[in-house]
Amino acid sequence: MTLALELTSVSKYFGQFRSLNSVSLSVEEGEFFALLGPNGAGKTTLINIIAGLSRASEGTARVMGYDVVSDFRQARRNIGIVPQELVFDPFFSVRETLKFQSGYFGIKNNDDWIDELLHSLSLSDKADNNMRTLSGGMKRRVMVAQALVHKPPVIVLDEPTAGVDVELRQTLWKFIAGLNKKGHTILLTTHYLEEAETLCNRIAMLKRGHVVTVDTTPNLLKKHASQTLSLQVNGVLPESLTRLVTKSDVVQGRYTLKLVSPSDIESILRRCREDGLDIQDCSIEKPDLEEVFVEIMAGDTQ
Numbered sequence: 165m166t167l168a169l170e171l172t173s174v175s176k177y178f179g180q181f182r183s184l185n186s187v188s189l190s191v192e193e194g195e196f197f198a199l200l201g202p203n204g205a206g207k208t209t210l211i212n213i214i215a216g217l218s219r220a221s222e223g224t225a226r227v228m229g230y231d232v233v234s235d236f237r238q239a240r241r242n243i244g245i246v247p248q249e250l251v252f253d254p255f256f257s258v259r260e261t262l263k264f265q266s267g268y269f270g271i272k273n274n275d276d277w278i279d280e281l282l283h284s285l286s287l288s289d290k291a292d293n294n295m296r297t298l299s300g301g302m303k304r305r306v307m308v309a310q311a312l313v314h315k316p317p318v319i320v321l322d323e324p325t326a327g328v329d330v331e332l333r334q335t336l337w338k339f340i341a342g343l344n345k346k347g348h349t350i351l352l353t354t355h356y357l358e359e360a361e362t363l364c365n366r367i368a369m370l371k372r373g374h375v376v377t378v379d380t381t382p383n384l385l386k387k388h389a390s391q392t393l394s395l396q397v398n399g400v401l402p403e404s405l406t407r408l409v410t411k412s413d414v415v416q417g418r419y420t421l422k423l424v425s426p427s428d429i430e431s432i433l434r435r436c437r438e439d440g441l442d443i444q445d446c447s448i449e450k451p452d453l454e455e456v457f458v459e460i461m462a463g464d465t466q
């Protein structure tokens with residue numbers, strides 16, 4: 165089976181500074197894959213190498229089996245990139261922008277697909293407006309349409325929802341998830357971890373140019389995060405429970421306790437009752453990706 169993306173020992177130097185350190189990653193066809201990491205981890209550098217916009221100092225990158233350097237044209241044809249920054253010609257209309265991009269790939273008579281893209285991204289009524297007259301969120305949607313004019317099997321989105329309102333985020337994700345269902349491979353970078361958790365089947369985390377973890381989303385949650393118990397009581401928790409407390413508001417009597425296993429709930433509640441505390445509220449919280457991310461990023465870097 166052809167891999168949608170294959171990076172082998174990719175390093176990138178900017179002078180003495182090493183932005184990527186021997187990164188190897190494979191993304192299979194049809195995956196919805198997240199690349200996460202704090203600011204400056206190297207995500208955009210990696211995407212630029214995949215897109216053929218920047219050259220790896222060492223190692224190789226392939227898109228649908230095509231090397232991004234020696235087979236640039238084929239690799240480029242197979243990928244659609246939604247860049248982090250909004251880059252456009254302010255004097256073109258939305259439709260002209262999309263027609264121009266189609267021409268770049270040698271596609272004529274692309275109107276039906278352009279109309280479909282405009283409709284799916286709620287841009288039909290802006291088709292003849294100049295790019296400079298659009299709001300930031302609308303421009304972002306045009307960037308998405310622009311990346312898809314040539315129906316690429318692999319779609320890469322670099323923080324597509326940064327600074328975008330909730331409604332547009334939902335529209336965008338519905339559209340991208342639909343493309344993924346149709347078989348397109350998606351690579352996404354985002355700082356909204358709940359988006360990655362909901363959408364992506366697999367996640368890689370980068371830290372200072374190293375891949376520190378790659379796993380399926382359920383495995384990451386299982387291995388690194390624990391369930392928690394939120395309690396509200398009419399007093400201070402017994403001393404013996406403080407080692408489990410991850411968050412507390414002593415004035416309100418609200419506490420969050422880490423659960424190593426679900427059976428801990430029983431003993432926690434018993435200890436509270438033994439201390440004469442009245443339990444006013446109690447709920448179990450599921451682990452989330454934010455907790456996993458914080459734990460992994462706090463670990464040692466190679």
Ligand SMILES: Nc1ncnc2c1ncn2[C@@H]1O[C@H](COP(=O)(O)OP(=O)(O)OP(=O)(O)O)[C@@H](O)[C@H]1O
Nearest residue numbers: 178181182183201202203204205206207208209210
């Ligand atoms: N052209 C460049 N010249 C010098 N250093 C660069 C260049 N491009 C990126 N870097 C450095 O490489 C590192 C990785 O940057 P990159 O933009 O890939 O991070 P990122 O993970 O995408 O961050 P963010 O989440 O902020 O977008 C940073 O320390 C950055 O300063």
